[in-house]
Amino acid sequence: MINYKRFLTLIVLAITLSACGNAAKRKVVIVGSEPQVSQKADSEKAIPSASNVKAEAGDEEQTQELAALTYDAAPVEPDVNDDPKQLLGINTDALKDLLGTPSFIRKESPAEIWQYNAKDCVLDLVLYDAVTSYVEARDDQVRPMDNRTCLRRLLLSKQ
Incomplete structure (x- = not known):
């Protein structure tokens, strides 16, 4: 019985010491x-x-001394409506109010293509009878990209 108690004491001691890790x-x-x-x-x-x-x-x-914990919060982006569907069906005046003057306008009768440049993307808007009917975004390597992402970049760059 005494050997059992010694063995149990050694096991408890070993577990306790191993829990300390590199405490030394x-x-x-x-x-x-x-x-x-x-x-x-x-x-x-x-x-x-x-x-x-x-x-x-x-x-x-x-x-x-213990270092003071600092909380470096990521800057909060302004809340913008980046839904590309809002661009569909609006006229040129509303479009200029929302996005500003386009970087490039190409006229191909009966349509006009307005092009807006944002960071690493280009947003093309196709207008028929001065009303937006189609939206398409592409990256700087002319690959298609998400319209919402490009519109968000464009709206944030205008603020």
């Missing part, structure tokens, strides 16, 4: 108090209590 390498600094030394027999060394350990590098004491 960690630097613990208690600011404003001195380490308390437990009193042992004269033949034993005095051992500081675990709650008041000061780490030392060589003979010099090193103190570290």
